[in-house]
Amino acid sequence: MNSSSKMDQVEVLRVELAVMKQEHRDLDTAITALNERGAPDMLTLKRLKRQKLLLKDKIVRLEDRILPDIIA
Known part of the structure; x- marks a missing residue:
């Protein structure tokens, strides 16, 4: 998946959110x-x-898809 389509997917998720x-x-x-x-x-x-x-x-799950937890 290229970065453009991934960015589009995130934008769609943000609208859904x-x-x-x-x-x-x-x-x-x-x-x-x-x-x-x-x-x-x-x-x-x-x-x-x-x-x-x-x-x-559903909102919480969608937020997790947009901004996944990053373990430092």
Whole structure:
């Protein structure tokens, strides 16, 4: 793989990461709004929190692909 295609791949990963982080923030906003209602739908709240957690795991894995740990 040449450096140009590798750089393009990293750029694509960075865009995916930005999209995932925005989705994570949107879920956080939705969870907060649902909680602020008088009696939130607990099933919906639980599903949103699970989705947010799964998304966070994907974000961490993607960040590791972009910037792998370097043991010095």
